[in-house]
Amino acid sequence: MNHRISALLIIVPLAAVVLAATVRQEIVAAGKGRTGRTYSRPQLEYLKAVNRTMPPKDPQLLFVLMAEFSSANQQEEGVGFLTERLREFEPRLSDTQKALYLSAISVLRAQHANDVLLLLALRMFATPSACWIGPSSFRTETSLS
Numbered sequence: 027m028n029h030r031i032s033a034l035l036i037i038v039p040l041a042a043v044v045l046a047a048t049v050r051q052e053i054v055a056a057g058k059g060r061t062g063r064t065y066s067r068p069q070l071e072y073l074k075a076v077n078r079t080m081p082p083k084d085p086q087l088l089f090v091l092m093a094e095f096s097s098a099n100q101q102e103e104g105v106g107f108l109t110e111r112l113r114e115f116e117p118r119l120s121d122t123q124k125a126l127y128l129s130a131i132s133v134l135r136a137q138h139a140n141d142v143l144l145l146l147a148l149r150m151f152a153t154p155s156a157c158w159i160g161p162s163s164f165r166t167e168t169s170l171s
Contacts, residue, residue, distance in 0.1 A: 070094040074107060081115045085126050092130040101138035105131055 073091040082088050088108075095104025112119075112127040119127070 067094065067098050070098055070100075077107075077111055081111075081119055081123055085123075088126055088130055092133060095134060096137055101134040104134045105138065108134070 070091075073087065073094055076082070076087065077091055092104060092108070095101060095107070108127055108131045112124070112131070116124065
C-alpha cells in the first residue's frame, strides 16, 4: 500500500507537468503558421527599427516596444533586443534612460520567468533521484558525534 502511495506521489506531479508542457506547446504552435514562423507583427518591426536608430527621446516608445514584445509572446527576444540597445547606447544615455531600459528588461524577464520555471520543474521530475531526500540526508545531533 505504501509503495502505491509513493508511486502516486511521484507519478501525479510528473503527469501534471508533462500535461502543462504539452498544453503550452500547443498554444505556442497555434500562434505559428505552417512554415513554423510566427506571424509578422508590423508594429513590432517598426518599433524595433525606430529603437535601433537612436535612444528614444520619449520613454513611451520604449514601453510600447516592451508591450509589443510581451503581447507577441516574445519576451526572451525582447530582453535580448533591449539589452543590445542598452549596451550600444550606454555612453549616450542619462541615468534616467538607463533605468528605463533596465526596467523594461526586468519586466520582460519577469514575464518569461514562468517558462523558465516550467523547464526547471520538468528537469526536476525527469530525474526524481535529484530531488529525493531520503532518511540518510538528515543528520541529528547524535549522528554527528
